[in-house]
Amino acid sequence: MKKFIITILLSLSVVVFYFFRPTSTSFHQSDYSEIADRSIELCKTCPPGFQLNEFNECISKNLYLQYKSLENKGVGGLKTALPKVRDGFSPQQIDLGRYLFFDPVLSGDHTVSCASCHDPELGFSDGRPTSIGIQNNSVSRSSPSLWNVAYLNKLFWDGRASNLEEQMEGPLYANNEMGTTKEKLLLTINSIENYKLLFSQAFPNRQASDSITLHEIYTSIAAFECSLISLNSRYDQYAHGYHKALNAKEIEGLNVFRSFVARCSECHTPPLFTNQQIAVIGTPEPSGLPFDAGAEIPFDDKSRRGGFKVPSLRNIERTSPYMHSGGFKTLRETVAFYTEGRGHAVPENEALILHWHIWEPELSDYELDRLVDFLKTLTDETFKPKIPSELPSGIILTHNASQTL
Amino acid sequence: MAKTKATSVLRKILTIIIALIIGVFAGYKIFSPKAKEAPLPNSNALYRSTAKTNDSASVSNDYTEFKGEIIVVKDGESIVEAVKKASPGDLIRVYPGVYSETVYIDKDNISFQGIIQEGEWPILDGKKQLNDAFLYSGNGIQIENFKIINYKGNGIMGQAGNNFVIRNNWVIDTGVYGIFPQYGTNGLIEHNILTGIEDAAIYVGMCDNIDVKHNKVYGNVAGIEIENSRHALVENNYAYNNTGGILAFVTPGLPIKTTYDVIIRNNFIIENNHENFGAPGSIVAGIPPGTGILIMAADDVIIENNIISGNNNAGIIITDFENGGAKASNDPESEPNPDRITILDNFMIDNGNAPVGELKALMLTQLSSKGPDILAIGGGAGSTIRDKNRYRTFGLGSYGEAIKDNTREVFTLMLDKPVEPKDISEKELGELTYYGICAGCHAFDIRLIGIPTNVIQMIYKDNPQGIIDYINNPKNLRDDYPEMPPQNYLSDEAKMAVAKYILTL
Numbered sequence: 001m002k003k004f005i006i007t008i009l010l011s012l013s014v015v016v017f018y019f020f021r022p023t024s025t026s027f028h029q030s031d032y033s034e035i036a037d038r039s040i041e042l043c044k045t046c047p048p049g050f051q052l053n054e055f056n057e058c059i060s061k062n063l064y065l066q067y068k069s070l071e072n073k074g075v076g077g078l079k080t081a082l083p084k085v086r087d088g089f090s091p092q093q094i095d096l097g098r099y100l101f102f103d104p105v106l107s108g109d110h111t112v113s114c115a116s117c118h119d120p121e122l123g124f125s126d127g128r129p130t131s132i133g134i135q136n137n138s139v140s141r142s143s144p145s146l147w148n149v150a151y152l153n154k155l156f157w158d159g160r161a162s163n164l165e166e167q168m169e170g171p172l173y174a175n176n177e178m179g180t181t182k183e184k185l186l187l188t189i190n191s192i193e194n195y196k197l198l199f200s201q202a203f204p205n206r207q208a209s210d211s212i213t214l215h216e217i218y219t220s221i222a223a224f225e226c227s228l229i230s231l232n233s234r235y236d237q238y239a240h241g242y243h244k245a246l247n248a249k250e251i252e253g254l255n256v257f258r259s260f261v262a263r264c265s266e267c268h269t270p271p272l273f274t275n276q277q278i279a280v281i282g283t284p285e286p287s288g289l290p291f292d293a294g295a296e297i298p299f300d301d302k303s304r305r306g307g308f309k310v311p312s313l314r315n316i317e318r319t320s321p322y323m324h325s326g327g328f329k330t331l332r333e334t335v336a337f338y339t340e341g342r343g344h345a346v347p348e349n350e351a352l353i354l355h356w357h358i359w360e361p362e363l364s365d366y367e368l369d370r371l372v373d374f375l376k377t378l379t380d381e382t383f384k385p386k387i388p389s390e391l392p393s394g395i396i397l398t399h400n401a402s403q404t405l
Numbered sequence: 406m407a408k409t410k411a412t413s414v415l416r417k418i419l420t421i422i423i424a425l426i427i428g429v430f431a432g433y434k435i436f437s438p439k440a441k442e443a444p445l446p447n448s449n450a451l452y453r454s455t456a457k458t459n460d461s462a463s464v465s466n467d468y469t470e471f472k473g474e475i476i477v478v479k480d481g482e483s484i485v486e487a488v489k490k491a492s493p494g495d496l497i498r499v500y501p502g503v504y505s506e507t508v509y510i511d512k513d514n515i516s517f518q519g520i521i522q523e524g525e526w527p528i529l530d531g532k533k534q535l536n537d538a539f540l541y542s543g544n545g546i547q548i549e550n551f552k553i554i555n556y557k558g559n560g561i562m563g564q565a566g567n568n569f570v571i572r573n574n575w576v577i578d579t580g581v582y583g584i585f586p587q588y589g590t591n592g593l594i595e596h597n598i599l600t601g602i603e604d605a606a607i608y609v610g611m612c613d614n615i616d617v618k619h620n621k622v623y624g625n626v627a628g629i630e631i632e633n634s635r636h637a638l639v640e641n642n643y644a645y646n647n648t649g650g651i652l653a654f655v656t657p658g659l660p661i662k663t664t665y666d667v668i669i670r671n672n673f674i675i676e677n678n679h680e681n682f683g684a685p686g687s688i689v690a691g692i693p694p695g696t697g698i699l700i701m702a703a704d705d706v707i708i709e710n711n712i713i714s715g716n717n718n719a720g721i722i723i724t725d726f727e728n729g730g731a732k733a734s735n736d737p738e739s740e741p742n743p744d745r746i747t748i749l750d751n752f753m754i755d756n757g758n759a760p761v762g763e764l765k766a767l768m769l770t771q772l773s774s775k776g777p778d779i780l781a782i783g784g785g786a787g788s789t790i791r792d793k794n795r796y797r798t799f800g801l802g803s804y805g806e807a808i809k810d811n812t813r814e815v816f817t818l819m820l821d822k823p824v825e826p827k828d829i830s831e832k833e834l835g836e837l838t839y840y841g842i843c844a845g846c847h848a849f850d851i852r853l854i855g856i857p858t859n860v861i862q863m864i865y866k867d868n869p870q871g872i873i874d875y876i877n878n879p880k881n882l883r884d885d886y887p888e889m890p891p892q893n894y895l896s897d898e899a900k901m902a903v904a905k906y907i908l909t910l
Contacts (some may be wrong), residue, residue, distance in 0.1 A: 045851075048844040051836065061840035063899070068827050069588075070565070070613060075660045077542035077565030077587035078511055081827075095528045232842055242894035243511065245491075255509050259536035260558030260581050270564075275660040280734055305735040342686055353734050355658070356687050 005149045020145040022259055037395035042201045042266035044168065048383045049229040049280060050087065058094060060087040060150070062231045063240050064271055066366075072150070075269040078239040082271050089223030096202040096223025098385060100217065105393035107292075108179030114221065114222045117171070120384050122238050123318030125229065129286050130324025137176035140292065142326040145319045146310055150226035155172040157277050157324040159309040164222040165215075189217060194392035224385075228315050231271075233380035239271065245378055253374025256367045262338070263357045266369070273313035273378065279355040280307040283323045283337060291347055292325060306352045334395050335371045339363040445471050445496070446518045446549055471496065473514075484508045484517075484529075491515050499551070501525035505532055510541040519550030519573075526575065531556030538579060541566050545823070547631045549573045559585050560599070563592075566822040572596045580686070582608045583625070586615070588661075591820045595619045602690050603682055605630035605652070609637055611661045614819050617642065626683040627652050627692065628674075631703070633659050636666045638818040649692040650674040650682040650716065655702035656688055656696055657726060657736030664703035668812055669711065674698060676715035691730030693718045693761045695776070701729040702741050709749035713756060718764055719776040720756035720796075725783030730763075743785035747807050749791045753778040757797070761776075771799070784821070835906025838899045842892070849910060855889060862908055869904035878902065 044060035053059050067081045074083025089097075089244035100106060104113040118124045124146035128130075131139040141157050149155070153162060161167035171177040172185065175375045180188075189195050190211045199212045202220055205244075238254075246254065257263040271277040278295045285291060295307035308324045316322075321329045328334040337345070342358050363371075391397055407825040412685045432722045436589035446769035455510075473494035480502025487497045493514040500520045504527065512731075517529040517539075529538040529551055539548055546563065547570040553560040559573055560579035563586040570593045576583040585608040594608075595618040609615050612634045628644035630652040631637045644650035651674060653667045667909035674697040683690035692699060695718030700706050702725055713720040724730075726741035730734050757776025760768050764776050781788070781800040790798075791807035806826035829837075846855035865871040877900070881888040895903070 045848060048846075049841060050844075051840045063837055063841050065837050065841075066827060066834065068824075070590060070611060071661050073660050075611075079542070080565050163463075188796050232845070237894040238511075238898075240894070241511075241896050245894055249507075254833070255507055255540060255624070256536065258540065258564060259507075260562060261536040265564065269660065277658050277660060277736075279658070280733065288780050299735075299737065301735050351731055354686055355734060359684050359686060388809055 006100040015068045021133075026270075029226060031236050042092040042198060045179050046091050046092050047094060047385065048229045049228065049231070050115050056090045057088040058091055058093075060226070060229070062229070063236070064231065074272060075275050077270060079241075082272055083151045083153070083276070085297045086222075086226050089219070089226060090202065092202040093220050093223040094227045095224075096198050098222035099198065099223065099392050100221050101387055102388050102397060103141075103391045103393050104395055105192070106178060106180065106185060107134055107138060108184065110393075110395060111135075111176050114168075114171075114178075115387075117262045118146050119176075120387060123315045123381075125146065125319040127320070128279050129321050130289070131177070133171075133174070133177035134179040137179075139174075139176055140289075141324050142321070144311060145226050145315060146228050147230040147315045148272060149228060152276065152312075154276055154278075154309050154385045157308045158298050160295075164225055165218040168218060168221055168294070174300065185217070186212065192393055194394075195224075198392060211346045218329050229386065230272045230380045232382055233314070233378050235374075235377040236271075236379075236380070246374075249370055250298070250377050253370035253372070253377075256363070256371050257374050259276055261361045262367070263359075263370065264338075265359070266357050267355075268313050273316075277310055278304055278307040278359075279310050280304065280352050281338075281358050282306060282352055282354050285325050288394045289325055294324070303353050306346075306350065313375060314378050315381065331375050332368060335363075335368050335375075339368070408564045424720070443498070443518070443520050446516055446547060472517075477502075477756075480504075486561070487728075488512070488515065488555070493545075499527040501527050503528045503530050505530050505535065506541050507531075507535050507537050510539070510543050510546055513543040514545035514699075515543060516547040518547075519551070519552075521550055526550070528552045528554060529556075529845070530554050531579065533557060536580075536705070537562050540564070541569075544568050544826070547571075549576070553577070553579055553583075556580050561585065562683055563587060563589050565589060567591050569593070570595075574598075576606070576693075579600050582606070583622075584608070585610060587611055590614055590824050592616075593618070593819060597621075602610060602622040602626065604687055605632075606647070608632065609634050611659060612637070615815050616640070616819050622647060622650075624679060626681055626689045628677065630654060630689075631664060631667050632656055632663050632864070633664055634667075635663060636818040637668075638815070639669045639672065641668070641671045643675075644677060645673070645675040647677045648679045648683070648694045649689070649696040649699050650677040650713075651697070651704040652692075652699045652701070654688070654699075655726070655739060655741075657733055657741070659739075662736075662739045665705040667703060667706045667816070668709065668763040668815060668818065669698060669706065670709040670812060672711045673715045674711055674716065674720075674743050676717075676829070678715070678717045687734065688731045688733065691732060693730065693764065695719070695757075695759065695761060696722055697756060698722070699729075700724070700743050700746060701731070702726045702739070702743055703746075704740075705746075706743070707746075707747045707749065707750060709812055710751060712752045713778070714752070715758075716752045716756045717759040717776070718757065718761055719780045720753045720778040721780070722764075723779070723781040723788070725785060728763075728783040743788070745787040746781075746783050746785070747791075748779065748788050748804075749807060749808070749810060749812070753796055767798035769798070817884050831902045832906060832909075835902035835904075838895065838903035839906050839910075842895075843903065846889070854887065856883070856886060858907055858910055862910065865904075865908065867908070869901060869908060872904035872907060873900045876904075 046052045050058035051061050064082045067079045069076050101114045104110050110340040112134050117126045126143045129142045131137050155161040203216050234245045256262050265277050280345040293305050296305035322334040339361050342353055346352055476497045478484050478487045479500045485506050496516045499516050501522050538553045538556050542564050543566045543615040546566050549572045553774045554577045556579040558580045561578040565588040567590045572595045574597045576599040581604045583599035583602045583606040587610045591614040592615045598621045600623050602625040606622040606625040607629045609631045616638045619641045621647045628646045628647040628650045632654040638813050639751040655664045677783050678695045697713045697716035700723045701714055723743050723746055737754045756778050760776030778796040779798045789805045789807040801859040847858050849858045849877040876892040881890040
């Protein structure tokens with residue numbers, strides 16, 4: 001009897017599939033390659049984590065929207081709302097942004113894409129202590145992960161940008177990163193027929209004859225970056241009330257993490273695991289690198305010397321090495337930094353105003369191990385986007401930083 | 406012969422004594438009142454009906470009946486295990502004994518009641534090895550009647566729990582803070598005794614609508630600190646022999662940037678002259694010993710009817726961030742000045758007998774070796790004082806005459822009803838779950854990793870329970886699809902909501 005039902009269900013589903021079989025044009029994040037020579041169509045559905053509304057906008061949806069937060073700041077405890085999200089981009093803008101993100105045509109010599117340093121296979125970072133730009137130029141800081149960047153109001157390690165558009169002008173036009181210019185970028189993108197078609201889909205209100213603007217390029221890339229959501233880790237299952245999601249050691253780690261001895265959660269505050277502030281904690285630079293003044297420079301404020309943005313810890317397991325210049329290879333080394341003495345790594349000639357939470361917690365080896373156990377429960381890459389197998393520019397995709405490692 | 410007579414007399418006496426003992430014992434048993442169980446804690450302390458009383462010390466409320474389970478914990482047992490068994494609404498009763506645990510509570514509406522028997526308390530002892538005694542994230546947490554000693558971090562710490570009551574706890578040397586609610590709205594901290602804390606004994610950090618009443622704090626670096634919080638009433642507390650008695654601060658660099666609407670009234674703030682033993686680098690390490698009240702960068706603070714005496718540096722210091730002595734990086738988003746401070750009637754004597762540091766130097770420029778009752782230094786605007794002439798003041802030149810003369814109309818700064826959870830309909834919960842989780846593998850009419858949602862609709866038409874059974878324990882029915890991981894971690898409500906939502910998409 002059971003077998004009979006299963007057989008019926010199976011055949012039913014086969015029939016249903018025939019009617020609803022996937023077609024390349026409506027497939028979510030359709031691969032451009034399949035349709036390169038035919039009609040070009042961007043994805044019409046939102047990525048996971050978003051609901052399409054009647055205005056063709058993708059609106060963020062997740063279980064944290066069940067909760068409130070104090071003063072709507074998105075910081076607190078387990079069942080606390082997230083900070084304000086940046087959403088409302090169209091599915092087409094998000095999909096176009098995906099192509100742009102992976103396309104090295106954006107860089108001065110067409111060798112480096114955004115994904116070169118923000119590789120989805122490496123937690124949207126690059127696995128290096130400090131990044132490498134065009135022509136093997138070295139960059140002074142490490143590449144920050146882009147997971148959940150839609151919730152951030154400070155960007156760059158020194159917090160100098162307050163939105164993604166402002167931020168992306170940094171790497172695009174820095175000589176040692178993507179090394180292009182505004183003029184060159186516009187000229188390049190406007191000379192590629194495929195991009196003209198794609199931009200007219202993503203920005204339907206424009207005249208077909210209008211040339212592509214910087215604003216449209218930035219919006220598309222921002223749209224894609226804001227679609228990178230990671231909120232379904234085992235920690236999240238625990239937070240929403242399923243206490244079996246973490247084992248006893250991981251719960252011990254959570255309790256060390258939020259204790260007022262370790263004080264991790266005072267700055268890496270749930271649910272985003274950052275309070276989005278600048279903190280001076282005095283981490284060491286890897287050998288050979290000069291002291292980095294951090295937030296002192298953009299804010300022109302000596303009291304913030306050596307200050308950096310508190311990074312989110314979501315998917316932290318995937319983004320070694322750690323800190324602004326990759327000084328620590330492992331999570332274990334990183335958590336141990338905080339218990340090795342207030343200011344122990346500050347150069348002798350520096351008088352930094354260290355953050356008050358940097359103190360002498362005297363954590364045991366056992367506690368440090370449990371902290372690492374807990375940090376690994378923050379991993380969730382279920383919404384990882386698909387990498388295009390072919391690009392509108394026709395460049396063969398070799399985005400992967402790990403290939404050149 | 407004489408011997409047997411003596412023996413029989415002895416026997417008679419013994420019999421009488423034994424009979425007497427039995428009689429007394431039986432009489433005691435029969436006539437003495439039965440030992441009553443401790444009464445249930447007052448679970449309604451949160452909701453004060455100010456209409457019923459003018460006395461802010463009394464709690465008046467409409468009693469709601471206790472309907473939960475009572476879970477008993479006795480010496481040798483574990484409070485943590487009791488929390489694991491508890492459901493929202495339950496009461497955990499802890500009997501006298503020593504418990505060395507970190508009690509973490511990630512559930513809502515759990516109450517803890519220490520049972521004190523003839524002066525014997527349930528003791529949470531961290532033995533200077535454990536970090537925190539109570540650590541809660543749930544709403545509606547109530548903790549009373551515990552003696553908490555020798556922890557390294559906090560006695561009681563809350564992270565985002567609303568509607569809390571912390572009272573009648575005796576907190577000794579629990580590390581950095583004694584009682585520290587953070588990111589909470591609507592809480593009551595009353596009738597606690599705290600000492601030996603190296604930062605603030607009672608630290609209200611980034612909270613809204615908190616009453617701190619009837620507590621005794623002594624021998625700490627800071628007695629009571631209201632930091633980056635709004636709507637706080639600090640009343641009827643006794644703060645003595647701390648480095649600083651009562652503080653209202655804005656600390657820069659925190660995600661919530663303001664402190665305003667704080668009333669400090671009817672407190673005894675006496676001889677807060679303890680040497681500062683704060684950890685190097687901590688914000689309170691900069692508090693000069695001998696400080697009664699310290700207002701730094703907070704706005705709309707009213708100081709009324711306190712007895713402030715014997716504080717050797719100054720009775721009240723009102724300062725901006727720059728002059729506050731705290732060492733921290735600047736924060737452009739944090740307004741550094743104390744604005745609209747109001748000082749009403751206060752009984753201030755014998756303050757400033759031995760000013761220290763910068764204040765000492767400042768007073769010497771005035772040819773005085775004594776510190777003032779009230780010092781205002783640095784920026785700030787709109788502050789006022791009632792009957793300024795009665796105090797010895799310094800730096801209050803810009804202070805106008807106070808407009809109001811009392812705060813009698815304010816009985817509490819807590820909310821008049823508990824903070825409710827966000828109102829989410831079943832449809833919305835279904836929507837959040839579907840797009841927030843299911844959409845990772847399922848789209849409506851196309852194949853992603855899992856089958857299209859419209860196929861699920863056909864299979865489970867009018868049968869949401871069928872979907873729930875499947876996601877709890879998926880069985881791979883199709884060779885052409887990978888097996889679905891169980892989604893049993895979702896709450897029962899979320900499962901039903903998403904099952905119904907899928908069927909109505």
